[in-house]
Amino acid sequence: MDRESLKKLQSERLVRIVKHAYDNVPFYKKKMDDMGLKPSDIKSIDDISKLPFTVKTDLRENYPDGLFAVDRSEIIRLHASSGTTGKPIVAGYTAHDVENWKEGVARCLTAYGASKEDTIQISYGYGLFTGGLGAHDGATKIGATVLPTSSGNTAKQIMLMQDLECTGLCCTPSYALFLAEEIEKEGVKDKIKLKFGAFGAEPWTENMRKELESKLGIKAYDIYGLTEVSGPGVGGECECQDGTHLWEDMFFPEIIDPVTLKPLPEGQEGELVFTTLDKWGMPMLRYRTRDLTHLTYEKCKCGRTMVRMGRILGRSDDMLIVRGVNVFPSQVESVILEIPEFQGQYFITVDRINNVDTFQIDVELREEFYSDNIEDMTRYKAQLAARLISVIGIKPDLRIVAPNSIERSMGKAKHVLDKRKL
Ligand code: ADP
Ligand code: ZN
Numbered sequence: 267m268d269r270e271s272l273k274k275l276q277s278e279r280l281v282r283i284v285k286h287a288y289d290n291v292p293f294y295k296k297k298m299d300d301m302g303l304k305p306s307d308i309k310s311i312d313d314i315s316k317l318p319f320t321v322k323t324d325l326r327e328n329y330p331d332g333l334f335a336v337d338r339s340e341i342i343r344l345h346a347s348s349g350t351t352g353k354p355i356v357a358g359y360t361a362h363d364v365e366n367w368k369e370g371v372a373r374c375l376t377a378y379g380a381s382k383e384d385t386i387q388i389s390y391g392y393g394l395f396t397g398g399l400g401a402h403d404g405a406t407k408i409g410a411t412v413l414p415t416s417s418g419n420t421a422k423q424i425m426l427m428q429d430l431e432c433t434g435l436c437c438t439p440s441y442a443l444f445l446a447e448e449i450e451k452e453g454v455k456d457k458i459k460l461k462f463g464a465f466g467a468e469p470w471t472e473n474m475r476k477e478l479e480s481k482l483g484i485k486a487y488d489i490y491g492l493t494e495v496s497g498p499g500v501g502g503e504c505e506c507q508d509g510t511h512l513w514e515d516m517f518f519p520e521i522i523d524p525v526t527l528k529p530l531p532e533g534q535e536g537e538l539v540f541t542t543l544d545k546w547g548m549p550m551l552r553y554r555t556r557d558l559t560h561l562t563y564e565k566c567k568c569g570r571t572m573v574r575m576g577r578i579l580g581r582s583d584d585m586l587i588v589r590g591v592n593v594f595p596s597q598v599e600s601v602i603l604e605i606p607e608f609q610g611q612y613f614i615t616v617d618r619i620n621n622v623d624t625f626q627i628d629v630e631l632r633e634e635f636y637s638d639n640i641e642d643m644t645r646y647k648a649q650l651a652a653r654l655i656s657v658i659g660i661k662p663d664l665r666i667v668a669p670n671s672i673e674r675s676m677g678k679a680k681h682v683l684d685k686r687k688l
Contacts, residue, residue: 371404374502
């Protein structure tokens with residue numbers, strides 16, 4: 267669709283969904299009334315910045331279904347995001363919402379080159395987490411053969427992957443790395459028929475892409491999404507691997523300055539905000555994702571006209587401030603993977619001792635490089651430390667731990683322990 271027609275569609279949909287939210291969700295009505303804003307003030311997509319923001323605590327405060335905009339009988343699916351502290355976030359979907367969700371994932375898979383000829387192994391967790399069922403529905407929509415392994419039981423995953431000749435893999439990048447390590451250990455790489463991977467649900471880097479592509483012999487593509495807005499498949503990469511297309515006929519993105527809350531110009535890094543233009547069960551108006559990235563509207567070489575998002579550095583709440591310096595775990599990942607002797611696994615521990623921040627990073631060498639030769643170990647450590655200092659700007663306390671001793675993740679990896687917050 268050319269951008270002009272897209273804008274027209276977005277405008278029509280925005281007007282409709284704002285009215286729906288205002289008429290059916292007391293929370294939105296109150297917010298808009300307080301601002302003196304009426305649904306009729308929203309005439310086109312250009313008026314979007316008049317609308318109030320919605321944040322995660324709004325969902326928590328309206329737990330479980332205070333933001334639902336339809337009668338409960340119209341809701342055909344409920345999901346809940348992990349919510350490590352306190353109440354989880356609950357999302358409700360109408361039949362139409364689930365169709366749109368499937369459509370988003372189907373577009374991603376199609377852009378990766380997948381079709382009904384593929385057998386897709388879905389190793390995202392099935393259940394309340396949107397990853398498993400979301401990927402499942404999208405893969406079913408394109409007629410692919412689905413192998414719903416869910417997460418866990420890695421040995422069985424690898425056996426089925428070989429025996430059923432899976433060509434696609436959907437999971438978190440950290441689980442893909444773990445699978446790749448195990449495949450290497452078992453020496454079965456040549457029995458793996460994978461062609462592509464759809465990786466998301468957590469931040470990952472270009473260096474991780476290279477690592478996964480070479481270890482698994484695949485093309486590794488990004489898939490992005492979040493429960494509040496829908497689930498996986500809010501956007502995905504195309505064959506160009508040059509940014510994640512966001513399906514903006516359904517999920518309208520903006521980038522704002524997280525401090526001033528003002529929209530930022532194209533290309534500038536800021537907080538991603540979504541308005542769901544065609545979601546009826548739980549419409550979201552200007553939902554602040556806390557994900558930091560940038561957008562480009564330049565037409566992609568693939569021909570798709572929809573906006574592209576850059577890699578997500580992390581959520582603003584993933585950012586560590588260590589000795590006054592901002593650090594994202596994804597930067598650490600990227601540097602570690604630059605040095606071939608190191609495995610991509612790491613764990614950061616931050617503490618404050620005698621008023622000084624400590625910044626410990628546990629890393630693993632690949633098995634063939636790990637030894638009790640102190641000289642060698644010191645050399646590897648110095649090399650990595652120098653690179654980390656130049657990229658991040660602070661000196662880490664590096665510890666080389668035994669191979670396979672850092673806990674592997676089956677889903678979203680936990681890379682940080684900030685003892686200052688305990
Ligand atoms: P939870 O909030 O419990 O983690 P979600 O599964 O809804 O539940 O998580 C969505 C979040 O996961 C996004 O807001 C984003 O921070 C992260 N995420 C999802 N996909 C990607 C991706 N492709 N790249 C980077 N981060 C991602
Ligand atoms: Zn493209």
